Amino acid sequence: MSKSAWKQKLVQLTLGVVASGLIADGAVADLYVVRVGDGAAALSSGATATFVEKFADAGGSPLSTIAMPTTASGGNFSLTNSGTATSEGFLSLSGNGQYLLLGGYNATIPTASVATTDSATVNRVVGRINLSTNAIDTTTAFSDSSFTGGNLRSVASSDGVNLWMTGTGSTPSSNGGLRYATLGATTSTAIISTPTNVRVAKIANGQLYISSAAQSVMGVSKVGEGLPTEAGQTATSVTGPAETNSSYDFWFKDADTLYVAGDANAANGGGIQKWTQSGGTWSFQYTLLNSGAATTSVRGLTGAVDVNGNAVLYATTTATSANQLISVIDTSAAATATTIATASANTAFRGLAFVSSGVTPPANNADFNGDNVVDGKDFLVWQRGFGLTGQPNKSTGDANGDGNVNAADLTIWKSKFGGPPAEVAVGAVPEPATLSMIGVALAVFAGVRRRAK
Template sequence: MLSPAVASAAPFTPGNVVVVRVGDGTASLSNAATATFLLEYTPAGVLVQTIPLPTAAAGTNSILTNTGTSTSDAVLTRSVNGAYLVLTGYDAVVGTATLAATTSATNNRVIGRVAANGTVDTSTRLNDGFSGGNIRSAATVDGSSFYAIGSNSGVRYVPFANTGATATVALNTTAPTNNRAVGIYGGNLYVSSASGAFLGVSQVGTGLPTTASQTIISLPGFPTTASAPSQSPFAFYFADLSTTVAGVDVVYVADERTSVDGGIQKWSLVNGTWTLNGVITGATATANGAALRGVNGQTTGTTVSLIASGSSGLYVFSDNAGYNAAPSTTALPSPIATATANTAFRGVAFAPVVIASATLASQAMPGLTVAPNPATDRITVSLPKTGAATVALRDLTGRVVLVPAPLAADQQLRLPTSLAAGVYMLEVQQGSVSAVRRVQKN
């Protein structure tokens, strides 16, 4: 049974920008628990609404506050299916001192899920991760489970509405356990880090793992020693801009430094190695990167619409240079919004969108099953009722990898050997009813 939503705001407008703000403006920011808000802006910088996150528990839903001075916290992500915004925080009343130093048993770490209609849910809790440290970021495919990261505890797999008394899965216990942002792109799981030999973006296992002992590998080309270019990465956004490179092939990384290579870095995958194409910097050399920590994007053809957030404001810009080329925008424009006194901006994402109810497995064609899952070469699609059906397959970027075709009489769907291992969305259409199921190819 779903947990009751703790709050509801107005529905978001697709194409708008949402930024996390800590602080209500009445008191100086400190390391204590601070009220947290989501602010929705138009791309022109018009404030549409301010959504307060809960400062008091309601039923199974928790408080979600953040520290006022931990600039690495409250990274904002959008679910792969576009339906939710996700951020992290702490189950701690406003004013709780030295918040990040508290234990997660005393002050559970919390994952907040915000739907396109404005409903806020903070029922997902952890009491076994990020104790005595920061929880910073979480990512999800469809809101039914999450990957969470922070300053310790590695990457945790957390089901939606996980209770504080229920253990979560530690995907890794070896370096890097101190991470800054997490994201899901092209069917794989990635984190950014700035510790030890991990000074950029890394991949966690293969596909979307849910079990322990995963290996985290720095993407080839990102530095493994303290040398430029990427030394202080935070949020990132992957795009697929080349027709000749399989999967995602460009990544934009927010680097908080206000010196050389600080700003939004653009990297392309060239012959198996990630290569820095250039950096979108601040307007002046003294504020080169504008202390950017949040970034998100939307891709149309070879044009990437980008948004970024940092200590100096909220930015909207684009890059239409395409794959393996210096970004067409070289300097940040003026911010569309800035944080007011005694507040600070944190993570940023495009507004969530309403999706068909069939997107979630429980909401269409009850009884529809796919097996085996994971699969290697074929799956059986068992329909809940007799009748013709068509099936198609998309990757997690939305690209069609198997065009719609009639389901065979034996209800088997063959997976091409050329199809890369990973997670895909199986679309089933029977009459006027459509449904989507998540499948994994090994």
């Protein structure tokens, strides 16, 4: 092989190791799981403390825990959940891979029957967690009729700013369904008229999808085209009205492979259903964790792809307390589950999201006024915005993209003064095994160069 061919091959290998989104042998990835309850008392229908726990993809004990606020502070509101409303508490990863999103209530513990409260007095709240800093933003609280008398179940976002929420509402039911808002808003807009009872929203391949148990759009449905933000959209069923597994969370392995979590019994398809698309038509393949006589019903669902191309699915089981976080590798319909964590007594796992070790944080950008130079004008923007929270972009002085305008942003402005407006975002540091492979590749390449001289 020629020197140039060797060089090209080694570069391909090296970039493949670094850039791959697959779960490589020995690589580290994280599972973020919503947990309700602090274990001190039995779960009830009252407002309950909510946490987001990080696990290694192999499970075990939590690596870290993020506590959602239980009291208002600064611009942030409380975010609690019902301890027994198992249809809420879902978690999603934003389309740009930088934020986790969930919904809840601006309710103090233990506000009774929190899921039936009026949203004018107990606002429904969106929570956003910055994966780079763990900063929590709960400045989005709806004081209108959004989800009044019902629950805000899930939140999807393309970028941490544009938000699509799902849930139920009462008087009328159109206060629920699928609604759109932006970060920091106090009102939201219903973008579909039916169904009005929606479980989970997700964005996959640039398209918005929802799940529902409503007969007309049973299972998973596509909403409009792309990421619609205006009223009058139509939900079109993907899995069809024959879907009977009481669908909740779902995950797209790719554009043509869909997995759907269901909490139905064995006869009605409970477990994890697999659907594939060919020629624009989706077809049911089989249900994982369902023997026909017994099933492991699940509600939360996410996944990844291993080095062999298999879907590695992660799910939360349906027990109301002390439920399980499980994984299953889809090698066939007979694949079995492995328990990788169990919620402690008086707590329960709800939704979950998979985040690979290649998450890229936002680039620092101190060009607040967008004139392509970092100067005194940008300092004035920062000065006027100092102390603001929940900011959707850099226009008020948020240089590091954490949603807050503070001293950290001033430090970035100082370092960038007179220079280019932004620095290139740097991905996560490769794991040691990855670094070793890169080192081997470079050493081999160096040897090839010496022999070629």
